Amino acid sequence: MLVLLALAVAAAVMFIVAYALEWSTQVLGLAIGGALMAIAAALILAGKRVAPGKQVTEERPKFPDRRAERELQRDIERGGRGVSRRGVLLGGAAAAGTALGAAFVIPVASLGPKPADRIGASPWRRGTRVVSEEDAQLTPADVEVGTFVTGFPEGADKRELGSPVVLVRLRPEDLELPSDRSDWDADGVLAFSKICTHAGCTINLYRYPLYPPQSPGPALVCPCHYSTFDPATGGERIFGPAGRALPQLPLDLDGAGRLIAAGEFSGAIGPSWWGVRKGT
Amino acid sequence: MIRGAIRFLDERTGSAPLLRKALRYAFPDHWSFLFGEIALYSFIVLVGTGVFLTLFFEPSLARTTYDGVYDPLRGLEVSVAYDSALRLSFDVNGGLLMRQTHHWAALVFVASIAVHLMRIFFTGAFRKPRDLNYYIGLTMLVLALLEGFAGYSLLDDLLSGMGLVIAYAATLSIPVIGGDVGFLIWGDQFPGSDDFISRLFIAHVLILPVIIGGLIAVHLALIAVPHHSQFRGGGATEKNVVGTPMWPGYALRSLGLMFATAGILFLLGGLIQVNPIWQWGPYEIYDGTNGAQPDWYMGWLIGALRIMPPIEPSVFGYTPFPNPFFGGLLVPSLVFGFLYAWPSIERRISGDGAVHHLLDRPRDNPWRTAIGAALFTFITLIFLAGAADRIFVSFGIDYGTQVWIFRVAVFVLPAAVYLLTKRICEELRESDWHPLRAPPPATVTRTARGGFELTREARPRRRS
Numbered sequence: 008m009l010v011l012l013a014l015a016v017a018a019a020v021m022f023i024v025a026y027a028l029e030w031s032t033q034v035l036g037l038a039i040g041g042a043l044m045a046i047a048a049a050l051i052l053a054g055k056r057v058a059p060g061k062q063v064t065e066e067r068p069k070f071p072d073r074r075a076e077r078e079l080q081r082d083i084e085r086g087g088r089g090v091s092r093r094g095v096l097l098g099g100a101a102a103a104g105t106a107l108g109a110a111f112v113i114p115v116a117s118l119g120p121k122p123a124d125r126i127g128a129s130p131w132r133r134g135t136r137v138v139s140e141e142d143a144q145l146t147p148a149d150v151e152v153g154t155f156v157t158g159f160p161e162g163a164d165k166r167e168l169g170s171p172v173v174l175v176r177l178r179p180e181d182l183e184l185p186s187d188r189s190d191w192d193a194d195g196v197l198a199f200s201k202i203c204t205h206a207g208c209t210i211n212l213y214r215y216p217l218y219p220p221q222s223p224g225p226a227l228v229c230p231c232h233y234s235t236f237d238p239a240t241g242g243e244r245i246f247g248p249a250g251r252a253l254p255q256l257p258l259d260l261d262g263a264g265r266l267i268a269a270g271e272f273s274g275a276i277g278p279s280w281w282g283v284r285k286g287t
Numbered sequence: 288m289i290r291g292a293i294r295f296l297d298e299r300t301g302s303a304p305l306l307r308k309a310l311r312y313a314f315p316d317h318w319s320f321l322f323g324e325i326a327l328y329s330f331i332v333l334v335g336t337g338v339f340l341t342l343f344f345e346p347s348l349a350r351t352t353y354d355g356v357y358d359p360l361r362g363l364e365v366s367v368a369y370d371s372a373l374r375l376s377f378d379v380n381g382g383l384l385m386r387q388t389h390h391w392a393a394l395v396f397v398a399s400i401a402v403h404l405m406r407i408f409f410t411g412a413f414r415k416p417r418d419l420n421y422y423i424g425l426t427m428l429v430l431a432l433l434e435g436f437a438g439y440s441l442l443d444d445l446l447s448g449m450g451l452v453i454a455y456a457a458t459l460s461i462p463v464i465g466g467d468v469g470f471l472i473w474g475d476q477f478p479g480s481d482d483f484i485s486r487l488f489i490a491h492v493l494i495l496p497v498i499i500g501g502l503i504a505v506h507l508a509l510i511a512v513p514h515h516s517q518f519r520g521g522g523a524t525e526k527n528v529v530g531t532p533m534w535p536g537y538a539l540r541s542l543g544l545m546f547a548t549a550g551i552l553f554l555l556g557g558l559i560q561v562n563p564i565w566q567w568g569p570y571e572i573y574d575g576t577n578g579a580q581p582d583w584y585m586g587w588l589i590g591a592l593r594i595m596p597p598i599e600p601s602v603f604g605y606t607p608f609p610n611p612f613f614g615g616l617l618v619p620s621l622v623f624g625f626l627y628a629w630p631s632i633e634r635r636i637s638g639d640g641a642v643h644h645l646l647d648r649p650r651d652n653p654w655r656t657a658i659g660a661a662l663f664t665f666i667t668l669i670f671l672a673g674a675a676d677r678i679f680v681s682f683g684i685d686y687g688t689q690v691w692i693f694r695v696a697v698f699v700l701p702a703a704v705y706l707l708t709k710r711i712c713e714e715l716r717e718s719d720w721h722p723l724r725a726p727p728p729a730t731v732t733r734t735a736r737g738g739f740e741l742t743r744e745a746r747p748r749r750r751s
Binding site for chain 2: 026029032033034035036037039040041042043044046047048049050051053054055057058061062063064065066067068070115116118119120121122125126127128140157159165166167168169170171201202205206207208209210211212229230231232233234244246247248249250251277278279280281282283284285
C-alpha cells in the first residue's frame with residue numbers, strides 16, 4: 008500500500024513537472040491518470056485488508072405507516088374545516104395559478120420570430136447572379152460534366168440556409184426535365200438547393216457514372232442519411248428517406264454569358280415542416 | 288482531531304447519531320451494482336473538467352481569423368467558438384487533456400447509465416418502492432443524451448453543424464407546431480440567430496447539469512430511504528439488508544472506484560484522441576463530409592432516420608409528419624415511453640403490485656427478460672443501421688441492400704430474440720445452471736432396458 012501511495016506521489020509530481028515544462032498531452036494524461044490509478048489501487052487494497060469480507064445485516068426501515076397516513080390526511084382536512092364554498096375557492100386558486108403560470112411562460116415567445124415568411128425562404132430572385140465561394144461570377148464553362156460546383160446568390164449571406172446551390176452539368180441527351188422546366192438549364196448547367204429536404208444536411212456527394220451503359224445515372228447524394236436525388240429529372244428523390252424532391256433553381260445566362268437565376272426555387276428549401284407544401 | 292470535528296458538527300447540527308447510523312449502512316455486494324457508481328463518478332469528472340473548459344471557451348458565432356499554433360488552419364476565417372475551442376486544445380497548457388477527458392467522460396457517463404438501466408430492468412429493481420426512483424433515473428438518461436449532444440454541438444466544427452441541422456429538422460418535424468418550436472429554439476431559420484449558441488451554451492453548462500445534479504441528489508436519497516435492494520442468498524430477506532458496511536469496508540472500496548474511474552478517464556483523455564475538431568474543420572452550412580459519425584449514444588437515432596422509408600404524407604396540403612419525425616422523434620419517444628410505462632405495464636399484467644426488496648435474477652422472470660432483450664436487440668439494430676455506410680466501406684455490403692436487411696431485421700430479430708431468451712431463461716430456471724459455478728451433481732443411470740437416465744440433484748437454492 009505504501010508503495011502505491013509513493014507511486015501516486017511520484018506520478019502527481021511528474022504531472023506538475025510535465026505541466027511546468029509544457030510536455031505533451033500524453034505525458035500529462037499518463038501522469039495524472041497514473042496517480043489516480045495508484046490511489047485507487049491503494050484504497051481498494053485498504054478496503055480488502057481492513058475489512059476482509061465483513062458483512063453486516065441491517066433492518067430495513069419500515070414503511071408505509073398506515074396510521075400516520077390517516078392522521079396526516081385528517082390533519083390536512085381539518086385545516087380546511089369551517090371554510091365555506093371550498094370548491095369555489097379551490098377553483099379560484101387553480102385559475103389564479105394557471106393564469107400566473109401562463110404569464111410567466113409567455114415571455115418565452117421573445118426567443119424567436121414567427122416562422123411565417125422566414126422558414127424555407129431563400130434570397131434567390133429572378134436575375135440574381137450566381138457567384139462562387141470567392142465571389143467570382145460563374146459561367147457555364149466553370150461547371151464541367153461529371154463534377155459539381157457550389158454557387159451562391161451574389162450579395163447575399165452565404166450562411167443562409169437558402170443560399171448555397173449545387174451546380175452540375177449534364178449532357179443535353181441525358182436531360183429528362185419535366186416539360187414545364189424544359190428551359191431551366193443554362194447550356195446544360197442545372198442548379199439545385201444544396202440543402203437536403205430530409206434533415207437539412209449539405210448535399211456534397213455527386214455520383215457520376217464512370218461507364219454510363221452499366222453504372223446508375225448521375226445523382227446528388229446527402230452524406231447524413233443518403234437521400235439521393237436525380238438532377239436529370241429536376242431533383243426527384245431516387246433513394247433514401249427524403250420525402251420531397253430537391254428544389255431546383257431555374258438558370259439563365261445574362262448578356263455576358265454568365266449564370267443568373269431565372270426565377271425562384273421550385274419548392275421550399277431545407278427540411279420539411281407542417282406547412283412546407285403550402286409555402287408558410 | 289476526529290473527536291474535535293465530530294464535536295463541532297454535533298454541537299451545531301445534532302447529526303452524530305445519524306452519522307453513526309450511516310456508517311453502518313449495508314451495501315449488498317454485487318458487481319452489477321457498480322455501474323450507477325461509475326456514472327456518478329464520471330459526472331464528477333465531467334463537472335471538474337467542464338469548469339476548466341468554460342474558463343476558455345467562448346460561445347460566439349462572431350467571425351475571426353484563426354492564428355493559433357495549428358498550422359493547417361492558420362489564416363482561415365472561423366467562428367469565435369471554433370477558434371476558442373482550438374485555442375484551448377492547442378495553446379492552453381493541459382487544455383487538450385481536459386477537453387479530451389471531458390469528452391471521454393461524457394461517453395462513459397451515458398454508457399454507464401445505459402448499462403445501469405439494463406441492470407435495473409433485468410433484475411426487477413424498478414418495482415415498488417423503487418419505481419419512483421426508476422423514473423428519475425430514466426429522466427437523467429434523457430437529460431444526459433441532450434447534455435452530451437449539446438456539448439459536442441457547441442464547438443462549431445463541421446460535426447457540430449451536421450448534428451445540429453439534423454436536430455433542427457427533427458424539431459421542425461413536430462406535427463403542427465414544429466416550425467414555431469424550431470424558431471423559438473434557434474431564433475430564426477437554421478443556422479439560427481447569433482443568440483442560438485449562447486442558448487445552447489447556457490443549456491449545456493448551467494441548466495442541464497444543474498437539473499442532472501439535483502436529480503442525482505434525489506436519486507441517491509431515494510436509494511437510501513428503503514436501503515439497497517439485494518439478491519437472494521446469504522441470509523437476505525425482504526426485511527433486512529446484508530452487505531458490506533459503509534465504514535470501513537465500502538467507503539474505501541467505492542472511493543477506490545471513484546479514483547479508478549477518474550484515472551481511466553484521464554488516461555483515455557491523455558492517450559486516445561477523441562473528436563479531433565481540427566481535422567473536421569469549421570462548419571459552414573454549404574460544407575459537409577462523408578463518413579461523419581456522431582457520438583455513440585446518438586447512433587441509434589441516425590440509424591432510425593436512415594432506414595425509414597421515404598414516407599411524408601400530405602393531408603389537405605399540410606405535412607403532418609415530415610419524414611424525420613418517424614426516426615428522429617417517434618422512435619425515441621416510443622422507446623423511452625415504453626421504458627417509463629414498463630413498471631405499470633408489468634404490474635398490470637403480472638398482477639404483482641407488492642413491495643420487492645429482493646431482486647430477480649434475469650432467469651427468474653423469463654417474460655420480462657425476453658422483453659428487455661427484444662428491446663435491446665431493436666436498439667442495437669438501429670444503432671448498427673446508423674453505421675451502415677461504415678459497414679459498406681469495411682465489408683463491401685451494398686448500402687441499399689443493408690437498408691432493406693435492417694428494415695426487416697428490426698421487426699424479425701427482436702421477435703426471435705424474445706422467443707429464444709424466454710426459452711433459455713425457462714431452461715436455466717429449471718436446471719439452475721450458472722456459467723461461473725460448478726454444475727449441480729448429476730447421476731447417469733443405465734436402465735434395465737439399456738437406456739440412460741439423467742438425474743440431477745437439485746442444488747439447494749440459496750434462498751433464505
